[in-house]
Amino acid sequence: MFEQASAPIDSSRRHPGFAQAAIGELGIRFKLPKNRAVFRAGDDADRFFEIVSGAVMIYRILDDGRRQVVEFAFPGAICGMTAGEQHESCCDTLMPTVLRSFKRNELGRSDAFRMRIVKQLEAQLSAMHDHAVSLGCKTAEERVCTFILRLSALECDVAHGVKQVSLPMSRKVIADYLGLTLETVCRTIADLARRGVVTFGEGKRHIVVPDVERLGGTACSEAQYA
Amino acid sequence: MFEQASAPIDSSRRHPGFAQAAIGELGIRFKLPKNRAVFRAGDDADRFFEIVSGAVMIYRILDDGRRQVVEFAFPGAICGMTAGEQHESCCDTLMPTVLRSFKRNELGRSDAFRMRIVKQLEAQLSAMHDHAVSLGCKTAEERVCTFILRLSALECDVAHGVKQVSLPMSRKVIADYLGLTLETVCRTIADLARRGVVTFGEGKRHIVVPDVERLGGTACSEAQYA
DNA sequence: CGAGTACTTGAGTGGAGTCAAGAGTGGTGG
DNA sequence: CCACCACTCTTGACTCCACTCAAGTACTCG
Numbered sequence: 001m002f003e004q005a006s007a008p009i010d011s012s013r014r015h016p017g018f019a020q021a022a023i024g025e026l027g028i029r030f031k032l033p034k035n036r037a038v039f040r041a042g043d044d045a046d047r048f049f050e051i052v053s054g055a056v057m058i059y060r061i062l063d064d065g066r067r068q069v070v071e072f073a074f075p076g077a078i079c080g081m082t083a084g085e086q087h088e089s090c091c092d093t094l095m096p097t098v099l100r101s102f103k104r105n106e107l108g109r110s111d112a113f114r115m116r117i118v119k120q121l122e123a124q125l126s127a128m129h130d131h132a133v134s135l136g137c138k139t140a141e142e143r144v145c146t147f148i149l150r151l152s153a154l155e156c157d158v159a160h161g162v163k164q165v166s167l168p169m170s171r172k173v174i175a176d177y178l179g180l181t182l183e184t185v186c187r188t189i190a191d192l193a194r195r196g197v198v199t200f201g202e203g204k205r206h207i208v209v210p211d212v213e214r215l216g217g218t219a220c221s222e223a224q225y226a
Numbered sequence: 227m228f229e230q231a232s233a234p235i236d237s238s239r240r241h242p243g244f245a246q247a248a249i250g251e252l253g254i255r256f257k258l259p260k261n262r263a264v265f266r267a268g269d270d271a272d273r274f275f276e277i278v279s280g281a282v283m284i285y286r287i288l289d290d291g292r293r294q295v296v297e298f299a300f301p302g303a304i305c306g307m308t309a310g311e312q313h314e315s316c317c318d319t320l321m322p323t324v325l326r327s328f329k330r331n332e333l334g335r336s337d338a339f340r341m342r343i344v345k346q347l348e349a350q351l352s353a354m355h356d357h358a359v360s361l362g363c364k365t366a367e368e369r370v371c372t373f374i375l376r377l378s379a380l381e382c383d384v385a386h387g388v389k390q391v392s393l394p395m396s397r398k399v400i401a402d403y404l405g406l407t408l409e410t411v412c413r414t415i416a417d418l419a420r421r422g423v424v425t426f427g428e429g430k431r432h433i434v435v436p437d438v439e440r441l442g443g444t445a446c447s448e449a450q451y452a
Numbered sequence: 453c454g455a456g457t458a459c460t461t462g463a464g465t466g467g468a469g470t471c472a473a474g475a476g477t478g479g480t481g482g
Numbered sequence: 483c484c485a486c487c488a489c490t491c492t493t494g495a496c497t498c499c500a501c502t503c504a505a506g507t508a509c510t511c512g
Contacts, residue, residue, distance in 0.1 A: 042450055060359050061449045068362040070355045083348040088448075089355060107344070114340060118333070121347040122309040128354035129296045129315060133286050135361035136294040136405035140468065171491065179362030184468055186492055203477085204491065222314075223287045224268055366500065397459065410500055412460055429509080430459065458509070465502075476491070482484095 027100035038091040038099065039080055045087045047101050048080040054097025055168050058089045059176065069177035071124065071131075072169075074154055078120045094168045135179045138220060143178040144188045145219035148198065148207055163209040164201050192218070253326035264317040264325065265306055271313045273327050274306040280323025281394050284315045285402065295403035297350065297357075298395075300380055304346045320394045361405045364446060369404040370414045371445035374424065374433055389435040390427050418444070 027050065032038065038049060038056055051073050058079055059069040070089060073079045079091055081104075107114060130150075134143045152165045167174070175182040189207075192198045197215055199208045209215050253276065258264065264275060264282055277299050284305055285295040296315060299305045305317055307330075333340060356376075360369045378391045393400070401408040415433070418424045423441055425434045435441050 041448070058355075060355065062359070062363065062446055063449050064446070065449075066363040068359040070358045081348055082352060083345050084352075088352055107341075108337070111334070114344070115333075118340070118344060118347065119309050121344070121351060122307055125347060125351055125354065126308060126310075126314055128351065128358065129284075129286065131358060132296045132354065132361060133288070133294040135358060136402075137288065137292040170489095176362075181469060182491080183470085183493085187468095190492070220288055220290070222267070223289050223291075396457095407501060408459080409461085409502085413500090416460070453512105455512090456510090458507105460505105460507070462505085463503090465500105467499100467501090468497105469499090470497075471495090473494085474492085477489080479488090480486085482486100 027102045027106075029098065029100050031096065031098045032093045034093055034095050036093050038093065039087050040090050041087055043087045045080065045082045045085060046104050048078060048104060049091075050078050050100040050102070051075050052098040052100055054099075055094040056091050056097060057094055057169065057173060057177070058091050060089050067176045068179070069173060071127065072177070076120075077124070078117065081117070081121065094173070133222070140178075140180055140184050140188050141192070141218060142220045143180065144174075144185060144192070145197070145215050147174065147178060148209065149212070149215055149219050152209055152212070163212060165207045165209060166201075167205045167207065253328045253332075255324065255326050257322065257324045258319045260319055260321050262319050264319065265313050266316050267313055269313045271306065271308045271311060272330050274304060274330060275317075276304050276326040276328070277301050278324040278326055280325075281320040282317050282323060283320055283395065283399060283403075284317050286315050293402045294405070295399060297353065298403070302346075303350070304343065307343070307347065320399070359448070366404075366406055366410050366414050367418070367444060368446045369406065370400075370411060370418070371423070371441050373400065373404060374435065375438070375441055375445050378435055378438070389438060391433045391435060392427075393431045393433065 029052065032054075039045075039047075041060065053075050056073045056079060057069050058071040058073065059067055061067050071079070072094070073091075080087060082088060107117065130146075134146050138146065148165060151167065152163050155165070158164075169177075171182045171185050175185045178185065180188075189198070193200060196210070197218055199210065200206065201208045255278065258280075265271075265273075267286065279301050282299045282305060283295050284297040284299065285293055287293050297305070298320070299317075306313060308314060333343065356372075360372050364372065374391060377393065378389050381391070384390075395403075397408045397411050401411045404411065406414075415424070419426060422436070423444055425436065426432065427434045
């Protein structure tokens with residue numbers, strides 16, 4: 001009935017030995033290659049992570065294999081903070097990624113640190129609200145445009161008024177994030193390209209946005225009530 | 227193309243005078259009737275709120291009137307915390323509700339308070355992840371079952387093994403939360419009732435769950451990878 | 453008790469999913 | 483360097499779940 005998502009990356013491929021690599025109070029900095037598990041649902045949530053460079057995805061998997069990517073995390077973001085004892089989601093790297101790992105109880109370290117964490121959690125909550133709007137009431141085309149727009153806001157090369165966005169993830173991952181199938185994502189991007197709303201850069205993972213306004217119009221924005 | 231959601235409740239119906247009602251450091255406690263605005267998207271986010279009793283919904287509205295209810299908040303939850311200067315969502319009461327209002331800068335008050343806020347934000351983030359799973363990859367029936375199950379976990383009368391859940395919101399609000407139409411919500415509940423997975427209590431807003439296991443099976447749960 | 457709102461049910465449609473086949477891309481090893 | 487293989491991406495044809503439109507019924511509250 002539903003396409004099986006690829007199972008989570010094998011536990012043995014998780015960052016081996018790093019967590020034990022000691023150091024006391026400051027975050028432990030370490031690097032992972034592409035497609036490695038940072039943590040798995042069910043792991044003890046005694047540590048959380050800050051993305052220094054690279055990118056990760058946080059996702060959940062249902063019994064029958066359906067997968068929902070709930071967040072992407074880029075440099076500056078934190079992930080793996082949870083009120084419970086165990087992680088409820090999985091987290092994989094999308095590209096070579098440098099992380100900083102903190103013990104959960106380091107949270108009490110300093111006011112400045114804690115305020116940063118609160119700000120980050122607020123930002124993530126707000127991003128999840130945006131994402132819920134996409135998933136709950138936008139069409140396939142609006143979701144894809146909103147997604148490209150969001151990526152272009154964080155990371156893009158701007159050359160003579162044209163933005164180039166590089167997608168660090170496969171069509172399947174985008175589909176699992178947007179609540180669509182990979183075929184629908186393909187078709188939608190192809191259609192946007194046909195109409196000139198976007199064009200392809202070098203390779204299918206580079207999207208060029210000639211007119212951000214136009215893409216924004218196609219993405220459908222939120223009403224303002226002041 | 228899309229059904230117009232009712233516009234947000236008029237600003238003049240917001241809690242009049244309460245914010246100015248002074249008091250210094252402790253939260254200001256106040257009560258609102260049903261269907262009142264707690265805050266609006268665009269309002270200054272200088273205060274945030276704790277639900278003491280009752281219930282509220284947090285939602286966003288798109289240009290063309292589509293509405294997405296992103297969260298419900300019940301006693302113990304906080305709402306209105308945002309990293310930005312203005313609120314990005316609207317918040318209305320679903321029933322007579324007692325709230326406690328805090329100045330944003332009161333956040334620095336005490337460690338215990340701050341830790342409570344962090345825990346709450348983590349819990350809300352986790353709830354949003356669950357919600358994204360529903361919106362992104364569950365069928366109408368699974369969403370409705372997941373929703374009833376979640377409500378039954380927080381609030382329900384248990385009498386001789388049978389759970390009764392009271393829905394404090396209209397079918398339209400449930401639909402806007404689950405990313406469905408109100409007709410689909412109606413049909414789905416009717417169908418569950420026909421099959422005996424749920425039955426109606428007194429009035430259409432009281433759902434009786436004879437067998438929580440069975441409802442859980444219909445809701446579709448998450449895989450565990452330890 | 454009556455008016456307005458909330459809810460239910462039916463019939464028909466369409467957007468995104470499913471199934472399937474083929475093209476492009478990148479990494480590896482001879 | 484290029485041939486091969488695996489994986490990712492694209493496109494087409496058909497299907498189906500949830501949406502739309504529409505009519506009618508049940509609450510709720512003044």
